[in-house]
Amino acid sequence: MPHITIIGGGVIGLCAAYYLVKENCTVTLIERSRFDDGCSFGNAGMIVPSHFIPLASPGMIEQGIRWMFNSESPFFVKPRLSWALFSWGWQFYRAANQKQATAAGPALRDISVLSKSLYRELAQEPGFQFSFEEKGLMMLCKTMHTLEEEAALAERANALGIEARVLTKEALNALEPEIKPEVGTPFVTVVASPSALNPPIATEPCATA
Numbered sequence: 001m002p003h004i005t006i007i008g009g010g011v012i013g014l015c016a017a018y019y020l021v022k023e024n025c026t027v028t029l030i031e032r033s034r035f036d037d038g039c040s041f042g043n044a045g046m047i048v049p050s051h052f053i054p055l056a057s058p059g060m061i062e063q064g065i066r067w068m069f070n071s072e073s074p075f076f077v078k079p080r081l082s083w084a085l086f087s088w089g090w091q092f093y094r095a096a097n098q099k100q101a102t103a104a105g106p107a108l109r110d111i112s113v114l115s116k117s118l119y120r121e122l123a124q125e126p127g128f129q130f131s132f133e134e135k136g137l138m139m140l141c142k143t144m145h146t147l148e149e150e151a152a153l154a155e156r157a158n159a160l161g162i163e164a165r166v167l168t169k170e171a172l173n174a175l176e177p178e179i180k181p182e183v184g185t186p187f188v189t190v191v192a193s194p195s196a197l198n199p200p201i202a203t204e205p206c207a208t209a
């Protein structure tokens with residue numbers, strides 16, 4: 001069986017390593033941190049099928065340029081003179097259109113749904129107690145603009161067969177009485193159907209397996 005080296009112990013590297021080992025491959029995983037850095041740690045181990053919009057989508061170029069120079073942002077790219085970076089940026093720019101974003105929706109939904117079912121399986125395996133939960137996620141919107149965006153997303157999610165709904169303030173209070181929306185907040189929420197993990201241990205069980 002081949003010996004495979006994987007660089008990066010985020011959810012992608014760890015899962016690839018895990019399933020390769022299951023196929024009897026020998027895997028060496030090289031990770032520079034203590035599995036407490038990177039995107040997978042930052043996103044709290046969540047899989048959110050109702051958020052099926054690809055990064056390359058309309059409006060992202062303007063937002064992305066602002067994010068690109070902030071090392072804490074979800075889209076930080078170290079600025080450098082590089083043909084590969086320029087070429088990637090050009091392709092990203094060309095892909096960030098409504099037609100491609102709409103076409104990507106069903107594929108991204110399918111990946112999320114499949115990933116969720118794999119999480120469910122992993123949660124049953126010995127040594128994988130990683131606080132797996134499927135309780136849904138609340139998106140609290142502070143501005144009407146964000147609310148309209150989330151509501152439109154929920155509508156498209158429903159069209160793709162994913163549960164997501166907009167709640168009134170009363171429905172929100174009934175579901176989560178401890179939430180006290182700020183005065184003046186449009187107070188409406190979208191509930192989606194994600195699964196969530198406990199972030200500090202989301203990747204650790206995979207790393208030790």
Ligand SMILES: Cc1cc2nc3c(=O)[nH]c(=O)nc-3n(C[C@H](O)[C@H](O)[C@H](O)COP(=O)(O)OP(=O)(O)OC[C@H]3O[C@@H](n4cnc5c(N)ncnc54)[C@H](O)[C@@H]3O)c2cc1C
Nearest residue numbers: 008009010011012013030031032033038039040042043048
């Ligand atoms: C707040 C937030 C919310 C998100 N929400 C969603 C969502 O709803 N749906 C969704 O699909 N995605 C979401 N994402 C994105 C998702 O988390 C990432 O796409 C995913 O975690 C990427 O995993 P990864 O393993 O490729 O990268 P990472 O998790 O970043 O892992 C890369 C690893 O490689 C290591 N590394 C890097 N360079 C080297 C090197 N030279 N040598 C050794 N190790 C190295 C890093 O330390 C890191 O541990 C979100 C991300 C964030 C931050």
